[in-house]
Amino acid sequence: MTTHTDSTRTSRTTDATDSHGEFPAPPAPLTALLSQPLSPQQKFKVPKDAWLRRLGEIPEAADALAALPGWINRDDAAEAVRQHWPDSITAAFVSAMVWAYGPKAGYAPYRVLRVLTASKTPDGKTLNDRVTAALERSVEIALTEDAVEAFSYLNDCTHKVRSHQREHADMLVGVDCGRIYGLGPSFFTKWLQVATLAFAPEDRALPRKTTRRPTALIPQYPPAPMWDNQVVVWLADVARSVDQRIFEQERGQTLFSQESPFSPQGPFSPESPFRPGRAADQRRTATVFSGGEGWSPTTPEGDLLRMRVARTDHYARYVSLLSRWGGPHGLDASQVCDRIYRLIRRDGEPRSRVA
Template sequence: MRPASATHVALGSMSDVPDHLYRDPMVINRSAEATTPYAALLRPLDDVPAPPENLAEALGDGSAPPPPQKGMTWKREPWARRLSVVPDVDDLLASLPGQVDRATVLESVRKSEAADRTDLAFVATMIWGYGSSGYGPYRTARVLTGGSDAVDPTVLERLRSAARTARTQGALSGFYAMRNLPGRVSYLGPAFFTKWLYFTTATAGPDSDDAAPVLDMRVRDWIATNAGVQLRLDKTWAYHQYLQLLDAWAVRPAGTLSRATVERVIFSLS
């Protein structure tokens, strides 16, 4: 097991990752995450605490991924009513089960992206993100339309651009792109745009090594309570610290898990 003392963290090295969504091969260079034009803004953690005991137990020894996260329940009718401005949304909603897990949504996002339907891919992502929350359909429609009566094509291009950035330059670059102009999308904050980045970068499945991990209030609050690390949702430097935590905690006695695996286990524990 990992020692109880703090552990220094280094960013991962470059690795080649297959791209199941797009025809061109993808290369993720994690070392580039700290050498971008915004590198001067980062505040790396000098030391990272050992994983909390309950997290270490849930992660296991690293020889195999932990059990999948449970699915999210959702109600089809509010989504159909609020998202009627999205062409073919009824077909998308009909294709999803009443309880959606990461694997199900990831497959839906892949199909929509392959058909150049960023709008449908985003809706599927938000269904998982909001679950049974009653305000999810309204907020999703507001993001896609910018508050107008039709889907805004500039919003779709920003979503596509951020996904491309995260796939080719890494999770941190994707976060920065979505948090700042010109890539920022109105009404879409980090808690939910990291969900978009996750589903558009997890090219090898829910536990994909290249997946940009979700950072929302649920995960942030769990880390603050159990690890004593205070993270902000709205700062690139804080997301960088979050990646450092995940990279350190992913190292297990019998193997190294992905960032996404650690994140989903934290999500389940919260």
């Protein structure tokens, strides 16, 4: 099952094969985390009252909130998904979103209600059956076809429908499109990761309480990595470091060549670095290379790390990148993703508490 366009599929193939060997090495802080076990994520207090004010009248959502512990982390959310699957996809999704939105609910319950009802004005609306079917199908695709296909299913739309709300959403039955109104990549990848982790206890920091799988479905691929603007910005920062390192190396090679007495531009030639104006030229070059004012060039290696959240081919490249970084350490893309977010959020449990 592939819903993305031919151009997207071509980009994905290129990213996963031809460009795979060109990925820059991971930055030193990430390399340090890749070589050691990851402590569990810190737990936060669930703002249940805020969630119940919006979702309390939906029996499945109310049950999900009642079943959640008072304090949770990502592993608790995965355990909740496992407990509700496949009897209530709605309860499983709500459990995942409670973790995804974190300790400050804000507008989160209202946004989740819009997703579940496929409506811009969800108050008084009933749950949309197509939404729950698409949520369930997306997890099945992630486990049997891979995370990128699941991303494409929820992200790409190949038919002509004005929106994915209410009556328009109902028109999508039978169409190979899982796009859900109000649910973008930043949060549907959190759903995919938490739900696929429910099938993969070996990828979780805490052991599963029981051995029963949510369904008879046997995972053929590792859990899906999360993907949002936080990691895109982090990768862009790494890309700038890659650019600067490469430019400095090239500049050093150029200066060495120019200053060599055996080169046509040796110290006694008209192109000598001691000629008038040469120091000013070098200062301008250094300013450009170091990301100073004005135009800042990039490199092909750095550009591989520059991505956009809404593009399926970029998510495919992201998964390939993380798999490449984690391979030497026996880690899958989701496990590398966890370590990147640990660097970004610094939300790990202190080692003393883990012990």
